[in-house]
Amino acid sequence: MDRADTPFWQRKTLAEMSAPEWEALCDGCGQCCRHKLEDADTGAVYPIRVGCQLLDTHGCHCTDYPNRHATVPDCIQLTVEAIPEMPWLPQSCAYRRLYEGRGLAWWHPLVSGDPETVHTAGISVRGRLVNERQLPADAALEDYVEETPWT
Numbered sequence: 001m002d003r004a005d006t007p008f009w010q011r012k013t014l015a016e017m018s019a020p021e022w023e024a025l026c027d028g029c030g031q032c033c034r035h036k037l038e039d040a041d042t043g044a045v046y047p048i049r050v051g052c053q054l055l056d057t058h059g060c061h062c063t064d065y066p067n068r069h070a071t072v073p074d075c076i077q078l079t080v081e082a083i084p085e086m087p088w089l090p091q092s093c094a095y096r097r098l099y100e101g102r103g104l105a106w107w108h109p110l111v112s113g114d115p116e117t118v119h120t121a122g123i124s125v126r127g128r129l130v131n132e133r134q135l136p137a138d139a140a141l142e143d144y145v146e147e148t149p150w151t
Contacts, residue, residue: 009110014080014098025094027108027118030060030125032076035132035141036088044149045088048141051129060124092123 008021033055035048054062062068068075089096104111107121119126
C-alpha cells in the first residue's frame with residue numbers, strides 16, 4: 001500500500017491531523033457526553049446513566065455542537081494535550097486508542113465504513129442514557145451511577 005493510500009489515522013499523529021480529520025475520529029458513541037461522578041477517596045470515575053442536555057440519546061451526537069459552550073460552558077474540549085488529563089475517557093475512545101498507539105477498532109465508522117457499527121457493537125450510549133432535561137426535579141445523579149468505574 002502506497003503512503004497516499006494509507007488512511008490518515010495510520011500515517012499521521014494526532015497533532016498532525018487537520019481539524020476535519022480530528023473531528024472524523026469521533027466515532028459517535030456519545031460516551032464523553034454522559035455525566036460522570038468521581039469518588040473523592042479513590043479517584044475512581046463512575047459513568048452515570050444521564051447524558052448532557054444537548055445529547056441526542058438515540059443518535060449519540062450533540063444537538064448544537066458548534067455552539068455547545070454557550071449552553072454548557074464546562075463542555076469538554078478534547079485536544080491532543082488534554083487526552084492524558086482525561087483518564088476517564090473510555091478505553092474504546094478513538095482519541096485515547098490512537099494516543100496510546102492501539103489503532104482504531106473494527107467497529108469504528110472510519111474502519112467499518114458504517115456509522116451504525118459503533119451502536120451494533122454496543123459501544124455507544126444509544127438506549128442507555130436519559131437526557132438530563134428529562135430527569136425528575138428531585139433526581140440525584142448518584143441514583144443513576146453505573147456499578148463499574150472507568151478508572
